[in-house]
Amino acid sequence: MKLISFTVAGTTHTGALDGTGARAVSFTQASGGDPRFTSMLDLVRAGGDVLEDAQALLDSHAADAVYDVDAIRLLAPLPNPVRLRDCSLFIEHLQPAFRGMARSLAARAEDPEAEYERLVASGKFDTPAVFSEQVVYYIADHTAISGPGDLIVAPAETRQFDYELEFAAVIGRTVRDVSREEASGAIFGYTVLNDWSCRDLQMTVMSSQLGPSRGKDFDGSNTLGPCIVTADELGSPYALRMSARVNGETWSEGSSQSMHHSFEDAVRHFADGRTLYAGEVLGSGTVLSGSPVEIGRRLKDGDEIELEVQGIGVLRNRVQLPY
Amino acid sequence: MTALILDRYADAARSVRYLHRLLAANDITQALQIGVDQVIDVFGCDVSWAGLIEDGYLVMSAHHGLVSSEMASAWRLKVGEGIGGRVVAERRPQMSRDYRHDSRRVPLMKRLIDNEGIQATLTVPLLSADTSLGVLYAAHRRPYPWTEDEQSALEEIADDLAVRLRQLDVEGRRSALVRTAERKYERALRSEQSCARLAAGLTTQDNPGTALDLVALELGGRVELRQRDGQLVCAAGEVGEGNPRTVWRTELAGTQGLTVTVIHTREPDELDSAVIELVVGLFRLQFLRLGERERTVERLSGELFDQLLTGRITDPETIRQRMSLMGLSVTEGAQVVVAGCRRQGSGAPPLSRLAEVLTSSFSGCLTTERHGRLVALLHPAGHPADLRSRLTTVLGQGRNRDFVLGTGRPCHGLIDYSISYDEARAACELGLRGSAEAGLVSAHDLGILGMASLPTAYLRTTVRDVLGPLVDADGQRGTDFVETLRTYLSHDRHLPAAAAALHVHYNTVRNRIARIESLLGVDMRNVDDRFRLETALRMHALTQALGDSGPEP
Numbered sequence: 043m044k045l046i047s048f049t050v051a052g053t054t055h056t057g058a059l060d061g062t063g064a065r066a067v068s069f070t071q072a073s074g075g076d077p078r079f080t081s082m083l084d085l086v087r088a089g090g091d092v093l094e095d096a097q098a099l100l101d102s103h104a105a106d107a108v109y110d111v112d113a114i115r116l117l118a119p120l121p122n123p124v125r126l127r128d129c130s131l132f133i134e135h136l137q138p139a140f141r142g143m144a145r146s147l148a149a150r151a152e153d154p155e156a157e158y159e160r161l162v163a164s165g166k167f168d169t170p171a172v173f174s175e176q177v178v179y180y181i182a183d184h185t186a187i188s189g190p191g192d193l194i195v196a197p198a199e200t201r202q203f204d205y206e207l208e209f210a211a212v213i214g215r216t217v218r219d220v221s222r223e224e225a226s227g228a229i230f231g232y233t234v235l236n237d238w239s240c241r242d243l244q245m246t247v248m249s250s251q252l253g254p255s256r257g258k259d260f261d262g263s264n265t266l267g268p269c270i271v272t273a274d275e276l277g278s279p280y281a282l283r284m285s286a287r288v289n290g291e292t293w294s295e296g297s298s299q300s301m302h303h304s305f306e307d308a309v310r311h312f313a314d315g316r317t318l319y320a321g322e323v324l325g326s327g328t329v330l331s332g333s334p335v336e337i338g339r340r341l342k343d344g345d346e347i348e349l350e351v352q353g354i355g356v357l358r359n360r361v362q363l364p365y
Numbered sequence: 366m367t368a369l370i371l372d373r374y375a376d377a378a379r380s381v382r383y384l385h386r387l388l389a390a391n392d393i394t395q396a397l398q399i400g401v402d403q404v405i406d407v408f409g410c411d412v413s414w415a416g417l418i419e420d421g422y423l424v425m426s427a428h429h430g431l432v433s434s435e436m437a438s439a440w441r442l443k444v445g446e447g448i449g450g451r452v453v454a455e456r457r458p459q460m461s462r463d464y465r466h467d468s469r470r471v472p473l474m475k476r477l478i479d480n481e482g483i484q485a486t487l488t489v490p491l492l493s494a495d496t497s498l499g500v501l502y503a504a505h506r507r508p509y510p511w512t513e514d515e516q517s518a519l520e521e522i523a524d525d526l527a528v529r530l531r532q533l534d535v536e537g538r539r540s541a542l543v544r545t546a547e548r549k550y551e552r553a554l555r556s557e558q559s560c561a562r563l564a565a566g567l568t569t570q571d572n573p574g575t576a577l578d579l580v581a582l583e584l585g586g587r588v589e590l591r592q593r594d595g596q597l598v599c600a601a602g603e604v605g606e607g608n609p610r611t612v613w614r615t616e617l618a619g620t621q622g623l624t625v626t627v628i629h630t631r632e633p634d635e636l637d638s639a640v641i642e643l644v645v646g647l648f649r650l651q652f653l654r655l656g657e658r659e660r661t662v663e664r665l666s667g668e669l670f671d672q673l674l675t676g677r678i679t680d681p682e683t684i685r686q687r688m689s690l691m692g693l694s695v696t697e698g699a700q701v702v703v704a705g706c707r708r709q710g711s712g713a714p715p716l717s718r719l720a721e722v723l724t725s726s727f728s729g730c731l732t733t734e735r736h737g738r739l740v741a742l743l744h745p746a747g748h749p750a751d752l753r754s755r756l757t758t759v760l761g762q763g764r765n766r767d768f769v770l771g772t773g774r775p776c777h778g779l780i781d782y783s784i785s786y787d788e789a790r791a792a793c794e795l796g797l798r799g800s801a802e803a804g805l806v807s808a809h810d811l812g813i814l815g816m817a818s819l820p821t822a823y824l825r826t827t828v829r830d831v832l833g834p835l836v837d838a839d840g841q842r843g844t845d846f847v848e849t850l851r852t853y854l855s856h857d858r859h860l861p862a863a864a865a866a867l868h869v870h871y872n873t874v875r876n877r878i879a880r881i882e883s884l885l886g887v888d889m890r891n892v893d894d895r896f897r898l899e900t901a902l903r904m905h906a907l908t909q910a911l912g913d914s915g916p917e918p
Contacts, residue, residue, distance in 0.1 A: 049606075050606075051606075061421075101443050101446065102439075102441055103422055103441060103443070104439060104441065105424075105441070112607065112630065112631045112632070113606075113607070114606075115606050115607050115630075116608050190608050191607070191608030191609050191610065191630075193609075289611070289614065290614075342594060342595025343591070343595040343596065343597060344589060344591050344595050344597060344626065345595065346610070346611045358608070358610055360609070360611070360628070363595070
């Protein structure tokens with residue numbers, strides 16, 4: 043099922059897209075107020091037969107609960123995750139990303155080429171071994187969630203704003219100390235994630251070694267959507283084509299095949315001696331070439347960015363930049 | 366019982382009455398109701414209903430004997446699922462003698478059927494040729510052993526009904542096609558009429574902002590006008606409820622890369638796309654017309670130049686819009702060029718001639734004359750070196766060799782225009798007074814970036830402070846200290862080279878430098894001292910070239 047959150051006529055609904063993708067069925071309405079369908083977080087946390095019941099509601103296609111997709115406003119499918127960790131499950135993109143940052147820093151020097159070589163030789167722009175040894179992550183702001191079609195307003199002080207092509211797993215079962223099989227069962231579904239980043243602010247603050255800080259922290263900095271595809275429908279998430287388009291032109295292309303760590307690794311890591319809660323979201327990190335900084339391009343004010351992950355859908359946003 | 370039913374069905378008069386009633390039905394709903402009534406009449410059963418296929422679902426279309434309103438309104442079955450869904454998918458009848466133990470039922474429908482107390486159903490497809498139109502049910506509120514004969518009887522009722530449905534459907538489709546064509550025509554007519562109104566409305570708009578408001582109103586979405594680098598010139602309209610997306614993006618030909626973007630929550634169909642294209646085309650025409658008028662007004666008043674070149678900008682947004690109208694970008698390395706003529710008097714070529722050459726060589730070039738010099742705003746695409754080479758080509762043509770062109774820094778923001786102008790002007794004046802042959806001089810090459818906008822009084826004070834004793838000595842005793850110092854430093858403190866350039870003996874230069882060090886209290890080996898002297902020498906040259914006028918106040 044492709045689960046969605048949406049508003050129509052001022053009311054928020056939890057539902058799913060039907061087989062055509064052109065119509066949305068509201069579970070909130072069709073279930074006659076079943077509390078499990080009040081919000082996506084309620085649905086994710088409900089457990090039990092909730093997905094079977096949801097499928098029955100979707101199949102019944104009750105006429106008064108069906109909406110034309112063009113007539114509704116899709117929201118982030120899970121607008122209020124209980125926690126959001128963005129992980130480095132892809133690690134191949136780190137080297138070009140680090141080198142891209144070094145190139146940006148070097149551009150300010152009198153002799154950019156010499157400065158770039160000096161920065162690279164310093165070793166500070168290599169990928170540390172820890173990225174391949176364990177699931178490295180940072181805790182993103184789970185209150186800064188935006189959704190499909192939202193205008194992303196970059197902070198006034200940034201001069202280099204980037205998208206990041208990622209997808210994310212939504213946790214459906216609260217777990218602690220799990221086996222690999224159990225880890226797989228804890229995953230409820232998958233959605234597309236855009237981890238917007240202010241590269242200049244990030245580069246400045248990364249020297250503190252305390253994470254990206256302001257570089258990835260602003261209203262709406264994490265966009266989720268357009269839907270959560272349930273794990274049973276998507277099948278394996280490790281062979282999905284991923285692409286990013288800017289104003290219709292493809293800038294980034296990759297595949298989830300190149301993930302170094304799996305989501306199951308991440309679940310086991312986060313549930314090792316601690317609790318991973320239903321309703322949490324784990325980001326995959328950026329696929330190779332999945333960000334303008336890696337390919338030497340810059341976004342412009344008013345650009346429309348579309349992230350597409352095979353089997354999940356297209357997440358589309360426009361950006362408002364201060365430069 | 367069975368015999369009774371078959372007797373009823375075998376009743377020819379009853380059958381003829383059914384066919385008469387079917388023929389008399391005016392629409393599909395009536396025909397279906399006649400069908401289910403006939404099932405009740407022939408079978409003497411408790412309930413009968415019919416469902417038709419709509420968008421892959423069977424929906425309740427007629428019923429007889431139902432007691433709950435829920436069943437009548439909510440019965441809905443996906444094709445292929447449940448008993449009815451299978452009947453239409455497989456195009457063959459299904460019997461259920463005891464519904465309560467039938468595993469084929471769909472959970473949601475199960476509840477509806479159980480509430481009705483229905484326990485046995487006989488379901489046949491409504492077939493027209495090989496196409497399933499829907500299903501017809503006969504049902505009892507008790508377990509019931511359906512027979513093959515009853516199945517055949519129900520199939521015959523369904524066959525007659527399906528034939529009539531097909532007739533009505535075909536007729537319905539024809540009129541539906543006519544209605545669709547009529548609606549399409551009316552929509553196209555309304556669009557044309559409103560485009561005509563828009564065209565009339567646009568011609569009365571004096572600025573692109575209000576013209577864009579009209580366009581946004583017509584298209585019912587948000588419309589943005591942006592420069593090639595993404596800079597927003599103006600925007601109008603709001604997107605309504607829904608997820609906005611860019612449905613149209615086009616570069617306006619003849620406007621130096623301005624782009625119109627239409628953002629809407631619905632994907633446009635063929636007609637919508639045609640309307641958008643027409644409306645954007647109308648906007649472009651009005652935009653070009655306004656641009657031409659703006660250029661004419663500017664030629665007459667020069668107000669925009671005044672604000673830009675003096676840096677006294679009253680309303681940046683208005684200036685940006687007016688510049689866009691004239692095809693000038695404020696963010697992409699626009700360039701100010703100031704030109705003067707080496708020759709004076711009646712034999713000198715007129716500045717207007719150079720203006721014509723520049724205008725024809727650089728599209729979107731704007732020119733004006735200030736203080737006896739030609740000022741041009743260029744918008745060169747490509748690398749700065751390309752601009753240099755194109756300007757050199759211009760200077761190489763015919764009598765243009767008499768002109769000196771000064772350039773300043775490329776402009777990135779509005780404030781840069783005044784600074785770039787000061788630099789270009791200073792470069793031009795220095796070029797006109799210099800002995801060099803070069804007709805193209807840049808503030809960058811002359812090392813005066815950032816200095817040319819300083820007030821003359823400040824330049825003089827600084828020169829006085831650093832070089833005062835040398836200037837006094839040159840003035841009072843006819844020495845040549847300032848020129849010696851300039852030549853010595855420009856030859857990287859190489860005595861033989863400086864001596865050759867000054868046409869004096871090696872020792873003369875050495876003695877003069879020693880005297881200069883003593884007068885100023887400086888040491889030529891000290892880099893800070895040399896920096897101050899270099900800076901002061903450039904300021905000195907600037908004050909000489911600009912005279913009392915200095916940068917424009």
